[in-house]
Amino acid sequence: MSMWSGREKASASSADPAGGLLSFVLATMAIAQAAPAQTPAQAEAEIRAQRPAFNRAIAAADLTAIAAVLADNVQMITGSDSIHVAGRQAHLDRWTEGFKDPNRLVYVRTTDKATVSPLLPIALETGHWRGATAGATKDWIGGDYTAKWRRIEGVWRVEVETYVTMRCEGSGCP
Numbered sequence: 001m002s003m004w005s006g007r008e009k010a011s012a013s014s015a016d017p018a019g020g021l022l023s024f025v026l027a028t029m030a031i032a033q034a035a036p037a038q039t040p041a042q043a044e045a046e047i048r049a050q051r052p053a054f055n056r057a058i059a060a061a062d063l064t065a066i067a068a069v070l071a072d073n074v075q076m077i078t079g080s081d082s083i084h085v086a087g088r089q090a091h092l093d094r095w096t097e098g099f100k101d102p103n104r105l106v107y108v109r110t111t112d113k114a115t116v117s118p119l120l121p122i123a124l125e126t127g128h129w130r131g132a133t134a135g136a137t138k139d140w141i142g143g144d145y146t147a148k149w150r151r152i153e154g155v156w157r158v159e160v161e162t163y164v165t166m167r168c169e170g171s172g173c174p
Contacts, residue, residue, distance in 0.1 A: 038151070040116040040118065043116040043121075043123060043151070043156070044114045044115075044116055044123070046156050047111075047114045047116075047123055047125060047149050047156050048111050048114055050069055050149075050156055050158075051109055051110075051111050051125070051127070053065065053069065054066065054069045054109065054158075055107070055108050055109060057069070058095075058106060058107050058108075059106050059108075061095075061099040063092055063095060063096065063099075066091070066092065066095055067088060067092055068155075069157060069158055070088045070091055070157060070158050071088070071150060071152060071157040071158060071159045072087070072088050073086075073087060073088075073159065074086075074087065074088055074091055074157075074158055074159055074160070074161075075159070075160045075161070076091065076160070076161045076162070076163075077161070077162045077163065078163055079129070079141075079143050079145075079163035079164055079165040080141070080165040080174055103133050104133070105131035105132060105133060105141070106131065106132065106133070106134055107129055107130070107131045108129065108130050108131075109127055109128075109129045109145060110127050110128055110129070110130075111125055111126075111127045112126050112127045112128060113125070113126045113127070114126075114149075121150060121151035121152075122148060122149065122150050122151075122159075123148070123149040123150075123156070124146065124147070124148060124149075125146065125147040125148075125149060126144070126145070126146050126147075127144070127145055127147075128142065128143065128144050128145070129142055129143055129144070129145050129163060130142035131172070132172065136172075138169055138170045139169065139170035139171040139172045140168065140169055140170070140172040141165060141167070141168040141172040141173065141174070142165070142166065142167045142168065143163060143164045143165040143166035143167060144163075144164050144166055145161060145162060145163045145164070146160075146161070146162050147160065147161045147162075148160040148161075
């Protein structure tokens with residue numbers, strides 16, 4: 001059984017005359033009640049289930065479903081031009097603009113590996129991605145990615161994603 005649940009330990013206050021012990025004990029008790037603990041296998045299964053849900057949301061241009069997977073402070077570095085997108089709203093704004101294009105790329109991310117931290121409610125996902133217009137088989141762009149996930153209030157959410165463009169075919173090539 002994992003030692004963490006839905007929230008991280010709160011840091012002890014330096015103003016606490018007991019040296020932070022009381023703060024630590026209270027925070028630990030709050031963590032234990034915040035969300036049920038998960039085994040690493042349960043956590044990995046939830047993360048692996050979140051990725052296809054995110055893919056379906058992209059294909060359907062469903063901003064509400066996309067938002068549900070993202071942490072408030074999510075960060076992304078795009079694959080080809082290394083644009084830094086900071087925050088959930090900036091992500092949603094970027095998707096909103098992309099969804100206006102009838103020839104937009106539909107991105108599919110595929111998890112290759114998900115590793116859950118035994119220390120904190122965080123995980124590292126690595127995988128590969130591919131973007132193509134709907135129905136295209138010969139014109140695409142793709143690569144590899146890493147994602148950091150955090151369990152926030154009992155839900156695994158993407159906190160950081162970094163994409164690297166590594167492959168392409170046809171008109172998908174830069």
